[in-house]
Each structure stands twice: as C-alpha cells, then as structure tokens.
Amino acid sequence: MKRFLTVLAGAALCAAAAMLAHAATVAIASGPGRLILQVGSGTTTINQVNISVPGANVGDGTAVASTSVTPADPTCPANSILIDAQARSQTNQPRTATLTADSSTPLNSGTATIPFTEISWASSTPGGGPNGCLAAPVTIPSGTFSGASGQSLVSFGTSQRACVCAQFSYRNTGIVSAGTYTGRVTYTLTMP
C-alpha cells in the first residue's frame, strides 16, 4: 500500500511538472474568403466586342464571330476576352461559388433591339502568359446568353479557378433593322 502511495505521489509530481506554468496561448481565427473576378483585359476600361454582319447575310442563320475586341486582351487569342473567376476559402470547409451573367437588357440601336439570346460564346483555355490561368481546372462551358438576369454559367468549389477565353458570335437568326447595336452583359461572382 505504501509503495502504491509512493508511486502515486511520483505520478502526481510528474503531472504537476508537466502542468508547470501553463504556457501562453496563440489563438488564430480564419479571415474571410475571397472572390476574384476578371472579365476582359483587366484595365478599368470595359472591353467592347465587335461583330460585323455583311448586309447580304443578315438573318441567314450563319453565325458571325467577333471581328475585334477593344482594347485587345493580351492574355487571350485575337477577338476573344478573358473570363477568370476564383473563389478562395481560408479553411477546408467546402463552399461553392457561382458565376452568373445578366443579359436582360437587349442590344439596341435607337428603338430597335436585338435580344442577347442572339449572342453565343465559344470557350477555349487560355494559352499562358501573365494571368494565363495555367492551373485552371474548371472550364466555363460554351453557351448562349439567356436574355435574363442571373443566368448561371458555372459553379465551382473553393480553392478552384474557372477561367476561359471566350469568343463571342452573333447567331444571326432574324432580320433586323440596319444599324449599330450596342449592349452590355454584367458578370457576377457570388459565394454564399
């Protein structure tokens, strides 16, 4: 019994030594996540995609691809623009980001309009260079604007990156009045 008590006392001393002077604690909290979205060349200028339809071909159903982008996007092939979306989280808890487009306001030339459902895009992977999305694992699929707000283009998890070069084209399915039609599509990246 005495031996048991002695061993117990030794164990207690050992535990006390281990607990000696509780150390200072550093507590670290995670900061907020981060969404990064770049559409176009990355300057403050909004890129303009230009499509020119020959008069003889108006409404014949033959799609017409963009003939220029101003200012030109150095990351992407000619006549296309970069769409680069990144979602980052500071923990390993999964979150999902969604890229949407608002094309609800049609192109117009005076009172004449063309719905954005006439505009499609073809996606390709950027070829490298600065911000070339070399590590991008997610593709934004090719498609056609819905002419509505909140059109979902792609969803992807945190710590992923969705990145493409998009070349736009006019589907050319209807007869429209002659003129220069302009419009704007707004891209939004969200992560609940």
Add this chain to the structure above:
Amino acid sequence: MRRTVLLAAGLFACALAQAGVRLDDSLSPRQRVEATTRFLYEGVGNWNADQVSALVAQVRGMEFRLRTAPYVGKNAEIYLTVADHVSGLKSPTAMRLEWTTRGRFAPGSLVPGTRALVYRGKITDAVMSDFFDFTIYLDARDWERGLEFDPVFEIDVVP
C-alpha cells in the same frame, strides 16, 4: 529507502518522458494573444494550388519572461517548441512558425512537433525575457476551424 528509490525512479521516468524541462513562463504579461489569417498571395495571379491555399497570420511583440533562477550559473540550451497536435489543424505539417526577437533569444522557425534552439550559454539571470514577433504560415486545406497552440520553452542543462 525503498520509497525514495521508487520516487526517484518515477521522477527519472517523468524527466525522460518530457525530454527537456519546461520553463515556467507565468511571469509573461500576456497569456493569450489572438490573430487572424490573411491570404499570403493576394489578387489576380497565376497561383498554383499551394499558393491559393497559403495563409499567414502575425503576432507582434509577444513578450516571454522565463523563470531561469534554478539554472543561474549553469550552461544550458533553451528551446522553443510547439506540440505536434495543434487544435484545429489536420496535420502538423500544415503549419510553420517563424519568429524574430529583440536579440536576447535567437530567431528561428519550426513546425509543430519539433523544437528550435533559441539560446545557448551560461544562465546569468533569474528571469530571461524577450519580445517575439511570430509569423505563422498555414495551409487552408488542412485547417478545420480556429486553431490554438502553446509556444513552450524547454531548457537542457549542458556540460
């Protein structure tokens, strides 16, 4: 006599288990500090998966006062260590601690489960103190929630 031997054996085993005597730092003015992480690589860039998940947090001017009175006059090595299990972290390799000091102790770095030498020489003061600026690097992929760790100082008496 037998009791003394048993007690001595127990304490010897205890010392072996701890591999370095933990120094009392209860004189330190702050016993808990808090920090928040930020991304190490910010903004648009062609980051790889490691860079996208790289976080950093900083703790400035954390003062430690170590009770070294029992060792005055002895040659010793003092180490900084962090336990290999860090609450909130899936893997100890997902964290690296770096620090600079005001000069009393040496700067260095470590990962949890290891220790780094911060002082070697004769102990001349009953209390040794210094300010530490910590930079904590983390991998978000192995971080489950807010984490906590205890920087601990150990002393080894050397010949």
